[in-house]
Amino acid sequence: MLAEVVRSDVVESRHRGSAAALGADGSVLACVGAATAPMFPRSSNKPIQSAAMLRCGLDLDGNLLALAAASHSGEDFHVAGAREILAGAGLTEHDLQCPPDLPLDVVARDALLRAGAGPDRVHMNCSGKHAAMLATCVAAGWPTASYRDPDHPLQREIRQAVQRLAGEPVTAVGVDGCGAPLFAISVIGLARAFRGLVLAEPGTAERRVADAMRAYPAWTSGTTRPENALMTAVPGLLTKSGAEGVGAFALADGRAGAVKIDDGAQRGVLPVIIALLRELTGEPAGPSGPAARTGRVPGADLAALDRLAVAPVTGGGATVGEIRAAWPR
Numbered sequence: 001m002l003a004e005v006v007r008s009d010v011v012e013s014r015h016r017g018s019a020a021a022l023g024a025d026g027s028v029l030a031c032v033g034a035a036t037a038p039m040f041p042r043s044s045n046k047p048i049q050s051a052a053m054l055r056c057g058l059d060l061d062g063n064l065l066a067l068a069a070a071s072h073s074g075e076d077f078h079v080a081g082a083r084e085i086l087a088g089a090g091l092t093e094h095d096l097q098c099p100p101d102l103p104l105d106v107v108a109r110d111a112l113l114r115a116g117a118g119p120d121r122v123h124m125n126c127s128g129k130h131a132a133m134l135a136t137c138v139a140a141g142w143p144t145a146s147y148r149d150p151d152h153p154l155q156r157e158i159r160q161a162v163q164r165l166a167g168e169p170v171t172a173v174g175v176d177g178c179g180a181p182l183f184a185i186s187v188i189g190l191a192r193a194f195r196g197l198v199l200a201e202p203g204t205a206e207r208r209v210a211d212a213m214r215a216y217p218a219w220t221s222g223t224t225r226p227e228n229a230l231m232t233a234v235p236g237l238l239t240k241s242g243a244e245g246v247g248a249f250a251l252a253d254g255r256a257g258a259v260k261i262d263d264g265a266q267r268g269v270l271p272v273i274i275a276l277l278r279e280l281t282g283e284p285a286g287p288s289g290p291a292a293r294t295g296r297v298p299g300a301d302l303a304a305l306d307r308l309a310v311a312p313v314t315g316g317g318a319t320v321g322e323i324r325a326a327w328p329r
Contacts, residue, residue: 004326005267015267018259019033020188022256030257035186035187039186041190042182044190046070048162049158052205053068063219065208065212066213066216067081069212071221072219073125073222074104074112085135089138091131098126101120102118133147149181150181192256194240226308234297235298259276270309272325274305277305311323
C-alpha cells in the first residue's frame with residue numbers, strides 16, 4: 001500500500017502500487033511492489049523523448065526545451081511557446097497530431113470558453129512535445145505526416161534512448177493518450193533513466209533537458225501545478241508525472257525514484273514522491289521543524305515540502321482529513 005485517504009480519522013481508501021528508490025551510486029535502496037515488471041511510464045517519459053529529439057537535431061534550449069518535455073497547463077505562455085517551436089520549423093498548429101483538448105489550467109480553460117473557443121490541438125497538454133517532434137523531423141529531413149508511427153525514424157530513436165537510459169529492453173509498445181508511441185519499462189528502469197538525465201555530462205542532450213526543466217519548472221507543468229512547486233522547493237530536483245498514477249524524480253547527485261499507482265489514481269503520486277525524497281535525504285516526515293532536519297538537500301524549502309506532502313480531504317467545505325503516503329514511513 002503506497003498511499004491512503006483519511007477522512008475523519010478513518011482510512012477511507014487505499015492506493016496500492018510499486019515504487020523504487022535509488023542511491024547516488026545507482027543501487028536500489030528501497031523497493032516495493034512489482035517494481036521490475038513492465039508498465040507504461042506515460043508522460044514521465046517526456047524528458048527521455050526530448051533528449052532523443054536533441055540527439056536527432058532538434059534545436060531548442062531553455063524554456064522551449066522545457067516545454068518539449070512538458071505536460072503543460074495550456075496557459076498563454078505555453079500555447080505561445082508551442083506555436084514558436086512550430087513556426088521555427090515552418091509549421092503551424094494544423095500540423096499537430098495530438099487530439100484537441102481544453103487547457104488543464106482552470107483559469108486558462110474558462111478564458112478560452114468565454115472567448116467562444118473550444119478544444120484545439122495547441123492547448124492540449126502534450127502540444128509542446130508534438131511540436132518538438134515535428135521540428136525534429138524537419139531538422140532531420142524525415143517525413144512529418146507519419147511522425148507518430150512507431151516505425152518512424154524518430155520513434156525508433158526514442159525507443160533506443162528509452163532502453164539506453166532505463167538500462168533494460170522495451171517489452172511492449174502502446175499508444176499514449178496524445179497518440180504518440182509509448183514504450184513499456186519498469187519502475188526501477190524509469191528511476192534509472194531519470195538518474196541518467198541528471199548525471200549526464202553538461203552539454204549532452206540528456207543534461208540539457210534536465211537543466212532546462214529545472215530552470216523553467218512552470219514550463220514543464222504550469223504556474224499552479226504541484227510539480228512546479230516541488231522543483232522550486234528542492235534545488236536541483238528533476239521530476240515529471242505521468243497519467244495513470246506514474247511519477248519519477250532525480251536529485252542532482254543521482255538519488256532517484258519512481259512510483260506507479262496500480263489503480264491509476266494521480267492523487268497518490270505526489271505524497272509518495274515526497275516520502276521517497278525524505279527517505280533518500282534523511283528528512284523526517286511531518287512538520288517536525290527545521291531543527292530536527294538533517295538538511296541533506298541544501299536550500300530545500302522544508303515548509304513547502306510539508307505543505308505538498310499531504311492533500312486535504314474536505315467535508316462540508318472544511319478540511320476533515322488528508323491524502324498521505326503509506327510507504328515509506
